[in-house]
Amino acid sequence: MSADEATPEHLHPIALLSGLGKAVRNLFGGIAAGGYFAFKGQTFVALMMLGGIAGVTLAGLLLHWWRFSFRVGADAIRIDSGILSRTHRTIPYDRIQDVSISQSPVHRLAGVARVTLETGSSTAGKDEGDLEAISLARAEALRELVRARRTGAVAAVETQAMAEPPPLFAMDACRVLTLGLLSFSLALFAALFGATQTIGNVIDFDPFRRKFWEPILAEGGWLLDHRIGAILGGLVIVGVAGLATGVIRTGLREWGFTLTLTGRSFRRRRGLLTRTDVSLPLRRIQAGVIATGPVRERLGWVRLAVESLASDASEGKQREDHVLAPLARPDELAPVLHALGWEAPGPETAWRMVDRAHVTSFCVALLPVFPLLLLLAPLRWLDWKRTAYALEAERLLIRTGWWRRRLLILPLANIQTVDLTENALGRRFGIAALTIAVAGGSAGGHHLPSLPRNDASLLHRRLLSPAP
Known part of the structure; x- marks a missing residue:
């Protein structure tokens, strides 16, 4: 019919x-x-x-x-x-x-x-x-x-009554709470600080002023006697509010997170108040991103997301990355990656670092603002130490970032376009950058910076050549 x-x-x-x-x-x-x-x-x-x-x-x-x-x-x-x-x-x-x-x-x-x-x-x-x-x-x-x-x-x-397969990955309440505590960001801290200095003045709630603490601490001692004491107290309040906000926001979104494999699709369920149930066909997944940071990596936590041709309806945005494991141990990713036919890089992966000009060209560009150079040059050096790539038989791996550490797993068959770019300063140092895009990926593509010019040209041709 x-x-x-x-x-x-x-x-x-x-x-x-x-x-x-x-x-x-x-x-x-x-x-x-x-x-x-x-x-x-x-x-x-x-x-x-x-x-x-x-x-x-x-x-x-x-x-x-x-x-x-x-x-x-x-x-x-x-x-x-x-x-x-x-x-x-x-x-x-x-x-x-x-x-x-x-x-x-x-x-x-x-x-x-x-x-x-x-x-x-x-x-x-x-x-x-x-x-x-x-x-x-x-x-x-x-x-x-x-x-x-x-x-x-x-x-x-x-x-038909279909049996529920065992989950590939799941998060209990303790894991969700841990994720909430780790979700505090500098942007949220800045927003809360700005709120205390704008709305706080209107409603008389400014923890960075001495008069805020006077009715609370009858015997304030050092906290009331020194301006720095009120500032430190305000930072504590803003920090606690930021942690609480992160926990609440994360709990509402990730509560009961479960990822299962049903046929040839991932099925992801999560949410405390609004419960979402998303089906993601494996054949539509284009690339994977394993993300972490200095604190999370030291504690042994990573995050797995994938770029897909499908939008994430639960996020309310088109082309939003699908999160398959918000907070996981590296070994917990193995079943999820295996379902995709992937595996995480191992000790045998032959990483190739980008050129040192990644640092030197940056320093030359900032010479006119020398104080800013003194502040940012060490961060650029740390970023260079972690930026590398590895080209294997059927995939390209790109590792970037020091604070926001990202490991891109990109099957060569899914690459749509590769742009080779170089600016005036980069030409002086003999370096170029590649921007790699996949269908359904982020608008700006994936950036591999500061490659020697010849290496960039060879890699550009290799990524665009048909598979043998």
Whole structure:
């Protein structure tokens, strides 16, 4: 039965709540106008205006919900929407690349879920198929149906009870708490400090001033007698607030993190209030990034993310990296990498460092601002010590960064473009840089800096040459 002949299905009525929130934001100007008339004493006019706005909004929401339907056929899914101007969108199964399921707290109470269908032709930031609220059982059956049709399966998977495979990676509450404590960033610290100096002055909450501590510390001693004491106390408060913010934000996003392998797709579930369930086909994964930092590496923690042709619906952004292991031990990545047909670099990996001109050219460029050079030159040297690459039979490895340490695993078959660039100063030192892009990767691509000019040309040709 084709999608046109299939029985139409409607969204759960709870989808009206989502539409109501959007409608209120769109009608903010009219609501403000009603408030203006009420302030002027024209209560009847204000009530009539607000009543008319509410009536039109509710009527529009009900009509939109009533006119929205979807049909699940043997070859495609059809979505019909619109009140006066009708849109009939047909999405063949072989064009659906990813099916994501998410549940807000309201969805979970009602036993429904939001389903997002993504195709390779979806425009930036917009998915071609979005079912705001259908029953959770129907959402899971629809995902399995799409997966079966896409892979050529014949069985009616809507009624099959599939066994849950053991997870490749999971995070317990202790691991999530650890990640939250390690998620404190300098940007967050700066934002909290700025808030105390702006909003804090308005609400009289500035922990960097002596008068803030006077009612708290009756016998403050050194803390109240010295200006530096109040500053140190303020830094402690901002630091604790930053740690608490990191823990709360991480807990809401990563609680119950589980990664499993179902067929030829990764299935990632996470979230405390809003629970997301994302399916990521292995064939769409283009590259992997193992990330860490000086503190995390010393403690033995790393993070694994992949770049994929699919967007990450749980993040609300197009081309967002899919995180497969937010906080893991290096040996815990082995099952995940094995599922992708990859392995982490070992002691036998032949790393090639970039040219020393990575440091010297930087120092020459900063000579006019010598004080800044004294501050940044040591950091540039540390960055050079960790920047290297290794070209193996079927993949390119790029290691960069001192503070933000990244290890890129890039299969050669997935490389789309390679740009060789050199600036005026780089030509004087005989160095060039390569920028490597993959489909679905970051907008700026992956940067390999400060290669000797001849090495850069040879590597450029090698990366663009067809596989033997």
